[in-house]
Amino acid sequence: MSTLRFGYGSNGFANHRLDDALAVIADLGYSGVALTLDHAHLDPFAEDVARQTRRVATRLGELGLGVVVETGARFLLDPWHKHQPTLLSDEPAPRLDFLRRAAAIAEDLGAECVSFWSGVKPSDVDEATAWQRLLDGISDVLDDTSVRLALEPEPGHFVQHVEQALRLRAELDSPRRLGITLDVGHCVAVEPVSAAECVRRVADVLFNVQLDDMRTGVHEHLEFGEGELDLTGTLAALAEVGYRGLAAVELPRHSHAAPDVARRGLKALRAADWLADAERAVRADPVRIRTLFPAVGRKVGRAALRPEVDPGGLVYGTVDDRGRGRLLAALADSLPPQDLAKEVAELYRYGDGAERRGVLRGLHLLPDEIADTGAGLVADALRANDTGLVAAALGPFAAAHLDDHSWRHGVLKCLFVGVPTAAVAGLADRTDAELIRMVADYVAERKAAGRTVPSDAEAILQEVR
Incomplete structure (x- = not known):
């Protein structure tokens, strides 16, 4: 201190x-x-x-x-x-x-x-x-x-x-x-x-x-x-x-x-x-992030950043998400891209759910030279059914770097697992005809099975009507 x-x-x-x-x-x-x-x-x-x-x-x-x-x-x-x-x-x-x-x-x-x-x-x-x-x-x-x-x-x-x-x-x-x-x-x-x-x-x-x-x-x-x-x-x-x-x-x-x-x-x-x-500690000695990154939630709290509109922190993130993002930015100031990519990947691989979420939400703060590493971490998160990881994976980094196919399936994953599409950065800019077709098929299947249709799915379709 x-x-x-x-x-x-x-x-x-x-x-x-x-x-x-x-x-x-x-x-x-x-x-x-x-x-x-x-x-x-x-x-x-x-x-x-x-x-x-x-x-x-x-x-x-x-x-x-x-x-x-x-x-x-x-x-x-x-x-x-x-x-x-x-x-x-x-x-x-x-x-x-x-x-x-x-x-x-x-x-x-x-x-x-x-x-x-x-x-x-x-x-x-x-x-x-x-x-x-x-x-x-x-x-x-x-x-x-x-x-x-x-x-x-x-x-x-x-x-x-x-x-x-x-x-x-x-x-x-x-x-x-x-x-x-x-x-x-x-x-x-x-x-x-x-x-x-x-x-x-x-x-x-x-x-x-x-x-x-x-x-x-x-x-x-x-x-x-x-x-x-x-x-x-x-x-x-x-x-x-x-x-x-x-x-x-x-x-x-x-x-x-x-x-x-x-x-x-x-x-x-x-x-x-x-x-x-x-x-300061991470900038002086990048290895320190291995002990400091897990401690963030305990030290700064885990509350949602905007609890009045996003009590679960899925859309705007949490206090510890933001804190871990700052540590990632400090790490990026201290390591060359190759070493940075390795350290970020290990923080994700060995981290718990909150730590992985923090990595995902902080990827946009890192240099483009490690975008391939970031894309791999996003792909891994989108294979999970953890709503926190899915929401974090589709932030600004995914909007800028994820290929169209993976990004569209990420949006559909949000509809399947109940993540608000408000968590998807760049949704309006990246929505295309193929995503509309995929969402329309999803809505038709839900209706044919007599199941409720998420309002977010209807909202995506409404944009093109």
Whole structure:
């Protein structure tokens, strides 16, 4: 496993007392907390804030939790207006005061940094003025504090892209105590490159990481697996660049089920971290795949990738299918074609059903030079009556490489054994007159025998009517 340190955001425990939230986070196995200063969680404007801070510092020490301070509370400064005022406002003094208070609390807590964002540009403020206000505000806070500050690019805010944050830092003469907070979900939502590439881009100034899933173009914090984030690749990039700070789950709208959500989050992180480590191991020593490939299901899980529409994982595959595919891709990076073909064939030959299925679903990730080996494995799977193997055999590799005769009989095999034809990659593109004739004969035989006809068979025929 890597040395990454996983934390959880206190804003995802908004319905818990802070002491209880910290205890749950620690009990679940997290290494730290991203502490959002707010009314109910260490209010920086409380009369006894110094006493509270000492108590929280003691509690963090007792629980062995690291901490970063977050400043994204919604209505802490203005009960009527979310996140106002900001550093871009006409009157930024309350925000500047808050950031100074946050820095003082962070220093007393021994926090790794204070994370902040630019805010939304007011409609009546031009770009140049907003940029200057941001430069001035950050410079003032840096001058007045001694802790590290981490600017977070935030979708919809004035600074929403990594490149803007880096440019701003450069214009401030690259102060040592000013770095970047990277929310990897934001990378999915608004950046032109992957979260992993964003990690590499900011590696030298990466002070803080927030972990969540998102979809392209949508700023909505999701649990891992519900969006488009490549979690394994992102964690691999963090390990690759030597990141040693806290990487905290950021799910501020999930407080209603905080303990369960946090438990699922850590399980997903540990699985992805194991898989990233396994990929590195296979690239360094390809023989390792012989022990790692069988372990995938136990380490990352065996659930269907899209259980709501494909509970058996026949169409879209399973979590362990995807994990084994990543190991095959790593193997392909490490071996010449002849050796790769031999190793893949042996993984299939000596594997159990799940391992064979993983090989079949990963064949399209391998170079064309071993297509003959792949075709032989597909042919073997299509001779079986295991629905998982049949479904996996007719994926993208078969669509691209299987000869017409074998492919048609593979489709017919799906109808015979009950595999949804939605599992057949390229069905619409490869359907031809001969397949239509074969399916029509099959349907006629079923009807003549008084047996039900699979809806998938009727659907294939319907396409040509």
